[in-house]
Amino acid sequence: MCWIAAANKDIGAHLTMYAGRYDLCHLKDLVREPKLHQVDLGKGEIDYPRALKVAQQTGMKHYIVEQEEYPESVMVSLANDAEYMKTNFE
Numbered sequence: 001m002c003w004i005a006a007a008n009k010d011i012g013a014h015l016t017m018y019a020g021r022y023d024l025c026h027l028k029d030l031v032r033e034p035k036l037h038q039v040d041l042g043k044g045e046i047d048y049p050r051a052l053k054v055a056q057q058t059g060m061k062h063y064i065v066e067q068e069e070y071p072e073s074v075m076v077s078l079a080n081d082a083e084y085m086k087t088n089f090e
Helices: 002-006 011-017 048-057 074-088
Strands: 024-027 029-031 037-039 062-065
Touching: 002 011, 002 029, 011 048, 048 074, 062 074
Parallel strands: 024 062
Antiparallel strands: 029 037
16 A cells, blocks of 8 residues: 555555455555654554555455564564554454
8 A cells, every 4th residue: 555655546446446356455554754754553654544445445454563673673563463453453
């Protein structure tokens, strides 16, 4: 989903257009300034509560949190991402 947003496309519109074609997706968040880079889920620009709701409505079954850059440490980001998913995903 991150790269859909990075391309300035609407995640919800993309998932709706291709409803039923995705069973799983990768989640990562981003900020663009000072340059495009990844951050913990919920700390960036992507509206994941909306995107996850549309994903569920269009048939998404599995979610893989993927992160390649860590603001603090791998373990801190892992805890932050897990908490974000627990709080924002039904």
